[in-house]
Amino acid sequence: MNWGRAVAIGRKEVTQIRRDPRSLLIAFLMPVLQMALLGYGARLDAKHLAVYVFDRDGTQDSQALLERFRASEYFELVRAVDDYGALAAAIDAGRCKLGVVVPPDFSRRLRDGDGVTVQALVDATDDNTANLAIGYAQGVVGAYSAAVQLDWIRRQGLPDRVAAPPLSIEARTWYNEDLDSRNFIIPGIVALAMSLVGALLASLTVAREWERGTMEQLVSTPVTAREIMVGKLAPYFAIGLADAALCVGTGVFWFEVPFRGTVDTLVIATALFLVVTLAIAFMISVAIPSQIGASQMAILVTLLPFNMLSGFAFPIDQMPAAIRLITYLVWGRYYLTVLKAVFLKGSGVLAIAEPMLAMVVYAVVVGTLATRAFRKTLK
Amino acid sequence: MNAAPAVLVEGLVKRFGTFTAVDDVSFSAQRGEVLGFLGPNGAGKSTIIRILCALLRPTAGRALVAGLDVTREPEAVRAHLGYMSQRFSLYDDLTAVENLRFFGGLYRVPDAVLAERIAWAVEMAGLTGRETELVGTLAGGWKQRLALGCAVLHQPPIVFLDEPTSGVDPVSRRQFWQLIHHMAESGVTVFVSTHYMDEAEYCHRLALMDRGRLVALGTPGELKRGSLRGALLRVECQPLGEALDALGRAPGVLEAAVFGDAFHVTVSAAEPALRDLPRWLTERGLQCGAIAEIPPSLEDVFVARVGGGRA
């Protein structure tokens, strides 16, 4: 391997990237934009859900219940209506996510100890939010119910502990105490940015030379396939690392995502992930000598699986068994596991040995295949 | 009989921003004439043709095609034209007949005559029996004749050909040009735009274009006779390096350049040179072979007329 030639290829690639700043914009601006959008815009938790109420009782008791809904940070009482029709219309029109109906005999049944049901109508077109809404509503009603029970027991002259439920569970959320969804979206975006660099930028590099007609002359010179690969991918590797640094920096210092691991682990994991992504992008570029075709294929093979199957947007353990098997092929899943571990868990090397090892194996296999992929002959 | 010219161009100018593509060009073409625009890429040939086809408006000057002003009646002008560009006009995934029908429709050839014209075009192209083959499978020579057929289905009085035989094999090229001359004999005016010297020889008259200007206009013979400052000789002489030196210094020699394994030498007068050069060369210890006057090529004409360096 002649380093002089590889460096010449790399230097040319860098000059070309410099002269076409649009590609750099994609590499650096898009991840930051996505972070802004997803960081500020997308919340997988739900707060301030709009609620319409239909109070058919209109007593102090029903008002007390509704007051609890109002006080909850998860709900925002928007309006009170007088009939089911208006409630249904509001849900249909999307003006509220939840409709609470208090039955007409609410107060009487409560005082008589007969048991009463409060009805909740939920807009479940987004089932994630619906589940949360139901859960929160149950929480509010449950707390009121417990308060009513306690009050009743006290009036009987019984001690408080009679009201205490026999079992209770105390949840401690590790690693992400606020259950802040940002804390696991942001690391995902770091990986997404790497995929972008690979999929959109690196996949074009060989295809572009074929399309412009320069590849024909290149292969007539003494340069070897390995030198071409190393020379062409090295700049994108550097861009990828810089991109990762930018995203991690933004995540930690702007969005205040905790960073509990070591920088070394992060760098090694990122480097491995980049090697795999770039090698695959290179192979695509070799196989598909048109820029449009290569970039589309790259998106199909790197970005799409990452989005869907790496655990970034959808949890893997909720997937059907067959799909779960497929996710073992998605190298982004290993990187994401390591990222979350490094950011939120602060795991040492041993704890993340398995996904790291998986990435090493992947990198070696794919890297070898990529070297063989490029042939210095025209068809 | 000097009828009105088929095409008349006066003081034509076209500017794109600060770039002058066509710079004060004037000429006329008679009915039944084959007029060639010869010049390198970027000389302005395509621009002139587009103006004549009423696809571009001139910046200044006037162009009349079949008596119609291109700026005032562009649609009428286009109805009188046929345009052929072999590389761009045919659909590879349609058959020959389908292509012809398509162009017949575009040119609004009346249904009553369309079938007859299509049959004529198929025969002219030599594709009888092969009309239902996909055009993509045909070789260059056939495509070219078919493209010509498509361009003249509506029997226009004026036809524009854009490098019609570039890269095509010589046999097909000759057949094609005999076809063009046959059309010209029946009164069709043919404009050819090309940078191939081989094609230019087939034109009745040539307009040499260079960087937007019309540099020369005349028959190939007139241009060859009138362009060089003297006569052109082919001189065989060895060894090449020293011979070039000696020729450059010989009396009566205006210019000498290597050409193949001999020299092309421009001299101020042929007869004295033919007489004296062999002696001059042998006196200097060089071996002189055949020496004869040769007609200049169109490339020689071009270089002589345009001259100068390029950036």
Next chain:
Amino acid sequence: MPDAGPSVAVEGLTKRFAATTAVDGLAFTVAPGELFGLVGPDGAGKTTTMRMLAGVMAPDGGSALVAGCDVVRDPEGVKHRISYMPQRFGLYEDLTVDENIRFYADLFGVRRREREARAMRLLTASGMERFRDRLAGQLSGGMKQKLGLTCALIHTPQVLLLDEPTTGVDPISRRDFWRILYELVGEGVTVLTSTAYLDEAERCHRLALLHEGRLLFCDAPARLKAGMPGTVVAVTTTAASAVRDELRAMPGVSSLLIVGDGVRLVVDDAGARIPEIHARLRAAGLVATYVAVVPPTIEDLFVASVGRAAERGA
């Protein structure tokens, strides 16, 4: 140490693509320091042949020796000794003239000092020394061609392979280009160039005429012309079609063609036929300003040869 014997030796070279045979049993040799032309229309197999000789396309059959290297068995070995300039010149439009030169110099391992000296010499010879910092995409066609050649010559190849290098280039730049090629062969470089311009073919020392992947013939232009059966006569007239019709019936005429200036025909014996032409035209009341023997063009050679090949049932 330059090898004795031919610079390029091709034997039975064949290449097939799906249904067509692009190159069919090609055989020719090129001597060192020769300017050799591969001439033929599109689809004749010129580019395919060049690619095989440059080691960038594997042949399906035959052998090719280039600069002493067996290209079929060791395509990489030949690449140190040759330079290949494909039809699109291989230039990077978003790199400057200097950056392009430096890139190719690095690929061939040319050291900086030597690269500087050679670049300066080549650029000055092409009149491009002022354009070193200009992006290649902003050069004119003729300049791009010269830059392509400079990049190809930044190392010292034994054989230079040029695929249709003058396509679309203006005639003056073409002349400059050929002047550079003549200087190169004068220095001992073997140049193999392909072209579809038949008039350009005359500038080569020797030619190989290709038609549909096969070799029609291979020799020096002058010898080829001398060997052509018959003589070409040009009749300058404004009544071309009438003249043609009149002379069609004449014996000893093997080809009759209308050209811009009049009629061109091939006769068996000019001495006898020319007076006969005059007589016939006079009798028919047709005027010809000029009737004379003219040297055959490469196109004449081509057509005659294809005709002969067709007769032989090729």
